[in-house]
Amino acid sequence: MTPDDHADFAAMMRRTPGVVLRTADGAEATRRYLERNPGLSFVARPPDGQGIVACAMAGHDGRRGYLQHVMVDPDYRHLGLARTMVDRCLTALLEAGIEKVHLDTLADNIEAHRFWRHLGWADRRDEIVKFSRVLVEDTNA
Numbered sequence: 729m730t731p732d733d734h735a736d737f738a739a740m741m742r743r744t745p746g747v748v749l750r751t752a753d754g755a756e757a758t759r760r761y762l763e764r765n766p767g768l769s770f771v772a773r774p775p776d777g778q779g780i781v782a783c784a785m786a787g788h789d790g791r792r793g794y795l796q797h798v799m800v801d802p803d804y805r806h807l808g809l810a811r812t813m814v815d816r817c818l819t820a821l822l823e824a825g826i827e828k829v830h831l832d833t834l835a836d837n838i839e840a841h842r843f844w845r846h847l848g849w850a851d852r853r854d855e856i857v858k859f860s861r862v863l864v865e866d867t868n869a
């Protein structure tokens with residue numbers, strides 16, 4: 729994934745149920761993210777190159793890895809695209825020395841929970857309570 733993919737990426741996010749487009753997904757923030765995390769995020773395009781049909785983004789803070797925006801167009805699901813792209817993200821994170829990876833899903837995205845469990849991800853992290861703080865006047869930061 730490169731900054732040039734942003735318009736198609738944002739369009740895909742807007743049309744994919746279960747995914748929320750935040751201010752942090754804007755073109756400038758996405759460029760910054762990709763520059764800070766080179767070679768860790770991937771998109772898939774159909775043979776005609778029109779639009780993006782799958783995406784998986786990954787980054788790390790030097791200690792833990794984070795996976796986000798794993799999504800596949802409904803017409804391209806159950807073909808192994810998500811598994812392949814997640815594997816690429818995890819391989820790239822491991823090569824960067826990252827040994828544990830986290831991701832967030834919306835609490836009501838039950839299909840996503842099933843998918844991540846199927847791929848072997850652990851959930852029910854009841855020992856953890858997540859706190860967040862927004863540093864700007866933006867309810868969609």
Ligand SMILES: CC(C)(COP(=O)(O)OP(=O)(O)OC[C@H]1O[C@@H](n2cnc3c(N)ncnc32)[C@H](O)[C@@H]1OP(=O)(O)O)[C@@H](O)C(=O)NCCC(=O)NCCS
Pocket residue numbers: 744745746747797798799800801804805806807808809810811812831832833834837839840842843846847
């Ligand atoms: C979840 C999602 C990314 C899966 O994409 P996909 O390309 O269809 O997944 P794959 O074809 O790579 O499937 C990989 C494996 O997961 C299984 N799987 C796919 N969707 C599943 C689901 N909803 N529940 C359980 N298992 C699922 C597949 O059967 C496959 O199993 P196998 O490899 O053992 O045969 C896709 O449905 C999607 O984009 N959903 C909406 C966006 C979303 O919620 N993303 C997650 C936000 S964190």
